[in-house]
Amino acid sequence: MVAPSAGSSGELPPTVGSWPSELPGPEPESAEGLIGIDEVQKALNRSRASVYRYTNTDPRNLNPPFNPRKLNPEYRTDQKEALLFHPNEVARFARDVLRIKEVTVEVLNSPSTATQQLLSSILQELQAIRHSLQGIDHPPAVLSDKRDQLGQSRPAA
Known part of the structure; x- marks a missing residue:
């Protein structure tokens, strides 16, 4: 979704299309190209309650x-x-009632969050471990066998 640009310049994102010279006529009964309350809210940069009041x-x-x-x-x-x-x-x-004059295109990429950075480092570490395990010639020892060996060699307490 395209976000409205910051500032008080009263700009609209391109989701609202170009300014029509006349009022739009009735559309076919197709939901394609129509937008919901959330998109209108973002396009007008108004609260959800405001959008419902305008409707x-x-x-x-x-x-x-x-x-x-x-x-x-x-x-x-x-x-x-x-x-x-x-x-x-x-x-x-937006043009006639809210007096918003311009439409601009601004695509915002979300910045990398601390969670995304942590998940990325975990993924890199797991890939390194997998690479190391694939390089081992013999399979790892069965832990139960090792435990039995260690248990017989130690005196009971």
């Missing part, structure tokens, strides 16, 4: 009419369906 929903009406001051979800057939949004609608809302 054009009504408990009495499953698909309320278009509201230019709200974020309009795609058509739903059941109240329990997740809210999905067309990227152009998110872009329209």
Whole structure:
């Protein structure tokens, strides 16, 4: 996922697409290309609660009419369906209502964490041990045989 750039410049990541010259028309009933609440939250750099407040929903009406001051979800057939949004609608809302002016592309690579570094060093050590074991000509001795030998040679306490 592309993260919004830091700062107060009001920039949107490319997940919202380009700015449409007109409002998008109805889309085919396909969920391809639609984004969920989490992606909208990241794209707008707003809290989940804010995204729900922006959304054009009504408990009495499953698909309320278009509201230019709200974020309009795609058509739903059941109240329990997740809210999905067309990227152009998110872009329209960001431009017209939130007054976000620019779209920029910024790909962030996650930095290596201490856990990842520790796991990497453990993997290297295990690979070194395996390499050492593969270099041994004779198999390791059976431990029970060694224990029996040591047990007979030691006097009882």
